[in-house]
Structure formats: structure tokens, C-alpha cells
Amino acid sequence: MNPFKFGTIVENEFFTDRKEECQMLKQKLDSENHIVLISPRRFGKSSLVQKVLSEQNRP
Ligand SMILES: Nc1ncnc2c1ncn2[C@@H]1O[C@H](COP(=O)(O)OP(=O)(O)OP(=O)(O)O)[C@@H](O)[C@H]1O
Ligand SMILES: [Mg+2]
Numbered sequence: 744m745n746p747f748k749f750g751t752i753v754e755n756e757f758f759t760d761r762k763e764e765c766q767m768l769k770q771k772l773d774s775e776n777h778i779v780l781i782s783p784r785r786f787g788k789s790s791l792v793q794k795v796l797s798e799q800n801r802p
Pocket of ligand 2: 788789790
């Protein structure tokens with residue numbers, strides 16, 4: 744079985760690393776700041792946001 748998943752948002756065991764980015768994003772949300780994520784396509788922005796929001800219990 745292919746251990747990688749490509750083309751959609753990745754969650755759970757398919758989501759790797761991004762520990763510093765998760766921490767940074769949580770801090771920004773906690774401080775009620777606005778944040779804009781900028782990167783080339785398919786760098787993992789949506790997956791990162793989804794992971795942090797799912798752990799924060801907020802919409
Ligand atoms: N944390 C991660 N761990 C493993 N693979 C990842 C991770 N983040 C992204 N990927 C890989 O990159 C692909 C694109 O991720 P994602 O859709 O989150 O990126 P994106 O920056 O939002 O893309 P787009 O610019 O098209 O909106 C995923 O399908 C997956 O293969
Ligand atoms: Mg995206």
C-alpha cells in the first residue's frame with residue numbers, strides 16, 4: 744500500500760511534521776490575530792489549517 748496520499752488535504756497518519764508551524768498558528772489564533780498563509784501550490788496550507796482547527800475545537 745502507498746504510504747503517501749496526494750491531491751487532497753491530509754489528516755491523521757498522512758499528516759507529518761509541521762510542528763513549529765502548528766504551534767505558531769495556534770498562538771496566532773489564541774491571540775485573535777489575523778494570519779495569511781502564502782506558499783506555492785500544494786505546499787500544505789490547507790492541511791495545516793485543518794489540523795490546527797480540528798485540535799482547537801473551533802469552526
Ligand atoms: N503535513 C503534511 N504531511 C504529508 N504530506 C503533506 C502535508 N501537507 C501537505 N502534504 C501533501 O501535499 C499535498 C497538498 O496539500 P494541501 O492541499 O494541504 O496544500 P495547499 O498548499 O493547500 O495546496 P493548494 O495551493 O493547491 O491549495 C497533499 O495532498 C499531500 O500529498
Ligand atoms: Mg489549499
